[in-house]
Amino acid sequence: MLAAVIALAGCSVSMPKLEPPIPAQWQHAAATQAPAPTDLRSWWRAFDDPALNALVDQALAHNLDVAQAVERVRAARVLQQHSGAPYLPYLKASTDQVIDPDASASYLVAGFDASWEFGLFGRAQGSRREAQGQLDADMADLQAARVTLVAEVVRNWIELRAAQQQETLLQQASDLHAHQLDLLKIRQHLQLAPTDAVDQAVATVAQAQAALAAPRQAINEAAQRLAVLAGQNHPDPAWLQAGLQPQLGTWELPSTPANLLRTRPEIARAEADVLRAAGELGVAHADRFPKLGLDASMVWASDLNNNRKHTSDNGLVTMGPMFDMPLFDWGLRKANEHAKSHELKASVLAYRQAVLQGVAEVETALGTLQQQQQREQHSLEAWQALQRAGDALQTRVKLQLDSPLALADSQLAATQAAIELADARASHSLAYVALFKALGGAPLPADEAPDAKSTDAAGATH
DSSP: HHHHHHHTOOOOOOOOOOOOOOOOOOOOOOOOSSSSOOOGGGGGGGGGHHHHHHHHHHHHHHHHHHHHHHHHHHHHHHHHHTTTTGSSSSEEEEEEEEEOOOOSOOOEEEEEEEEEEEOTTTHHHHHHHHHHHHHHHHHHHHHHHHHHHHHHHHHHHHHHHHHHHHHHHHHHHHHHHHHHHHHHHHHHTOSSSSSSHHHHHHHHHHHHHTTHHHHHHHHHHHHHHHHHHHSSSOOGGGGOOOOOOOOOOOOOOOOGGGGGGOOHHHHHHHHHHHHHHHHHHHHHHHSSSSSEEEEEEEEEEEEETTTTTOOOGGGGEEEEEEEEOOOTTTTHHHHHHHHHHHHHHHHHHHHHHHHHHHHHHHHHHHHHHHHHHHHHHHHHHHHHHHHHEEEEEHHHTTTTTSHHHHHHHHHHHHHHHOOOOHHHHHHHHOOOOOHHTTTSSSSSOSSSOTOOOOTTTTBBBO
């Protein structure tokens, strides 16, 4: 009999073996080469921008979404640490006053009830898996909040600086258009230019002034978003002071596709869901079997009316095995187990889907990053060529071999190329942000080891 009980006690649900559909290497090569791979936990430092670094640190310390996720992790950790409590000995003390129906006696009843469920048939293990799965899921949500936060801070900072650069360049273009208008008015006064040319120049100046509204609006919006991300109710005035546009330094892709299994929060969340679903299935499986344990009670009574002397005859002690067997609802319990088994299969499929989505997102980001890098390079070459042409034309104007109006046209072309270069540089930087968000790059919580991973005694997760 004892051997049968021991055998049934080990009859629990095993963890499914997860086989992530992940390629051996990335299809797109790394964009640049650096002495060492870029650290996923501080990837934004490739911009070498102290103001950005300080802003990221501030946001990680004060962002309210991250703070909420931290509290959820703390709540889940408390419950996980006590997940085995239902399977520890339980003691209850109680008192009561009982009146005899013939009203001739009144009794004070006091006693202790003790019980201890063993958690056999995988019930205790299932409960532990449920609690650990919830904790892992909340930890993944916390890391997802940190990944999103860092990416949003860097993205908005890039957009803020790019809008400030665009405003400066558009103001230069507006000044050049105004200078052209002055030159055309002189030429018209000398009857060297038609009237409609001046009207067209007036319209161009007005359009140039109107174009300044877009970057100024973008500056305000980005600054407000940064304030919310940093957990403050208004933007820092220092942000609104025009600064240099962030520019990528050297970096190297730090991981292979397999590293996504450790770094991407969406995959970690899907894996935690598998563990939790396995725990729920384990509990449902155990519900089909009897609950086994020990019960004990001690009851003591005293006749209050007759005030008799207390003797050992007033106490009663009982002890024996606990056996709680499902009977008439056994079919429902069996159906619940079958339902939980399908939910476990669904969670495994969701895990595979999360891996596929992660790989696809990184590959897309890598391809976009390569295209934007080439765009920035070509824009830089165009701007440099127009700068050289402008310098040559300026020399010709000084020698009175060309007109100031032609020089203004050349300067406008160079300014437009600078605006295109600023936009291309921002797009390149934003593609870099998208890549490291897809990789799951962000600092780990302070209390989590670099490669911490939940494990389960019943089976490996990978």
